[in-house]
């Protein structure tokens with residue numbers, strides 16, 4: 013019987029479906045194991061062969077764990093809200109829900125063909141109201157909570173209100189960027205609006221003023237990576253920096269916890285380092301400066317308070333509220349002009365841009381230590397969102413301050429320690445030394461100290477004298493959580509007399525309303541402003557913006573644990589059973605966004621007691637990218653003639669991408685090419701001598717525009733899903749990026765045919781109950797050990813080679829023994845689930861191979877058994893030879909003749925005859 017993969021795969025998949033073999037339960041008799049893939053955004057283009065790489069790896073691991081006795085949760089779903097569907101809706105009028113539905117259907121079909129062991133009954137879609145009810149619910153809890161810096165956990169905002177009612181703001185320990193100070197009486201006298209404003213400074217989900225990239229044309233805020241050089245990447249519309257009220261999540265309150273518990277995770281060092289940098293912990297001090305001639309004070313953040321003697325000017329971020337307050341009338345015009353110019357740059361561009369720009373405010377500040385009067389400047393190298401948005405500039409010790417001072421001719425004051433020693437331990441000091449410009453001044457109370465000690469001394473001086481306070485700063489910002497978009501979760505918020513108020517939990521989900529167009533309103537309000545009746549029954553208007561893309565993905569792993577629970581995001585029982593994701597596989601592009609937000613949500617839900625573990629993803633593996641292998645044809649300029657690679661240098665040609673699907677092993681299918689595009693109907697070819705047209709090639713990103721996208725469906729049609737799965741793993745180490753190259757795919761496919769051939773001779777099943785030989789057992793057990801170790805180490809490519817070696821050995825040994833072949837199937841089944849299921853059942857097993865136990869590795873089969881041969885010369889035994897029992901008679905003969913003891917008896921003669929009695933004796937006749 014032939015290996016008819018398409019029939020086998022269809023039959024096996026139907027069997028899985030009918031018997032629900034991938035349905036998983038909270039089975040108390042089995043330990044739990046949770047394997048998760050980062051769920052896809054269902055784009056219109058469908059899956060290409062790069063997408064399933066991580067999914068195949070996680071599927072192998074899941075199946076392996078299941079055969080090791082675990083109850084394995086391995087779900088799949090869709091991150092279904094998002095911009096492309098909305099953009100498409102704007103262009104075509106097609107409701108995003110409709111396109112999303114179509115795309116999901118396509119994804120599901122493609123995924124099912126690959127034979128994943130997903131429990132589809134747990135599928136989630138973030139755009140499904142039954143799902144986003146819980147996204148809204150978490151938002152509501154965040155709105156109702158503040159962060160208690162004493163207990164280091166989230167607490168109900170009501171308890172803060174209770175405190176205000178008793179004691180005013182005195183004695184609270186609540187995390188905020190804007191501390192408020194009021195008495196009990198003041199609090200009680202506040203209007204509801206005033207109370208709401210105060211509480212907004214503490215809520216974990218709050219309406220806050222932040223600087224955003226505003227694109228008026230698109231009517232929305234854009235993320236930094238959606239903007240380049242002052243215009244939107246999509247459409248090229250102007251983008252400006254604008255302060256706007258946005259919903260924000262107070263992620264920064266969790267910065268320290270997000271940092272410290274990284275240590276407990278099995279993530280790669282590179283990934284942890286990315287998160288550490290993103291969180292960006294920095295120890296320093298906040299120091300207060302006074303604006304000369306006023307009582308206005310402002311605070312700077314510095315990591316080098318020891319350099320305070322050398323401050324020669326101050327710099328404010330352009331967005332700072334202080335700018336308008338202190339700018340003198342003479343400088344007003346220049347400052348306005350500068351502010352307008354900086355509005356066009358995103359923050360990221362400001363950080364990257366090393367050009368010095370700035371403007372003098374006209375005002376001065378007084379150095380609290382030296383009393384020196386120094387100018388206050390405004391420049392965009394100071395960022396509004398970091399520290400306090402104001403700095404003390406020490407050009408002798410800081411490179412950017414130095415560049416600024418040089419550019420504007422400001423004084424450079426170098427601090428030296430009177431004992432002549434120079435501070436070490438920082439680069440900026442090195443930079444400063446290199447400058448050798450400026451005046452050297454005495455460093456006052458820091459005389460003779462090292463930098464580290466000088467910092468400590470200055471910190472305590474600052475605190476003692478009330479000049480400021482020691483402060484740890486984090487680069488991690490609060491997340492801006494609103495988008496002026498249609499296709500996202502509505503906020504469970506309405507405005508009661510202007511006060512943001514939660515929609516009651518029992519009214520959730522608050523469903524996305526219908527609109528007549530997916531565009532902002534004429535007055536510039538978000539698309540939800542077009543919805544009729546978008547208000548509460550009492551007539552209070554609902555929030556018009558929607559949640560961003562990362563809202564729905566922040567807790568999706570919890571929902572899979574208990575996807576149909578109508579009463580809780582996740583029920584206690586389900587959560588206590590599964591606890592956390594044991595293995596998470598996905599791309600590095602989520603290293604900071606999603607992986608910070610979901611850790612934050614999880615920690616918050618942990619504080620609430622909704623989940624029992626403080627970290628969501630125990631082990632995380634990043635799969636590499638599969639790149640495309642593009643092909644080119646060469647068109648002779650101004651003609652419709654195409655010349656093959658080997659001859660192209662003889663002509664003046666243009667290189668053109670050609671669809672890789674009409675190229676096989678770099679040879680162009682000429683007919684398919686003519687049919688590809690109308691303009692090539694009449695194409696002529698100059699081929700190689702053998703008549704073939706050879707294409708050029710290059711490795712590029714896999715993308716539709718380069719015609720190098722390979723659809724897994726096509727591979728499955730030609731080779732089957734098992735070949736696709738094995739081949740994707742065979743391409744190389746999981747974590748590495750590698751080009752898709754089908755050169756080796758035939759080899760992998762032949763391997764499966766060979767495997768099939770071990771089971772069938774002609775039409776008949778050729779498996780017997782004969783006892784296995786030691787060689788067969790050795791080959792099998794080598795494989796069991798190797799594959800088990802490989803899977804545990806995510807080294808799937810090496811397993812594929814091991815399978816090939818083993819099947820080659822067994823073919824050579826003409827193995828037919830069930831005792832070998834059945835365990836072989838089990839070990840191969842995580843990689844090639846269809847063929848193995850089919851053969852396993854052909855062997856007479858009634859259940860599914862997914863329930864078969866992983867074979868036990870036994871060391872004893874690997875120990876070489878040896879045979880002792882007496883070696884006789886002309887009938888007289890002269891010595892004994894120890895040789896592997898598996899040695900052939902020829903091998904025994906040559907081992908006997910080349911043994912060191914043999915030389916003495918051979919006396920240099922050629923033996924007339926050598927008789928080997930296998931397993932018994934060697935007789936050499938001279």
Ligand code: ANZ
Pocket residue numbers: 294313314315316319329393394395396397398399400401402403404405406409410440441485
């Ligand atoms: C004086 C000084 C002297 C500084 C010196 C550094 C070296 P990290 O380590 O990243 O926390 N800074 C503070 N707020 C800023 C802002 N909003 N935008 C741009 N720069 C800002 O950096 C902290 C240092 O960066 C602070 O310490 C401040 O400059 C600057 F020899 O103060 B330093």
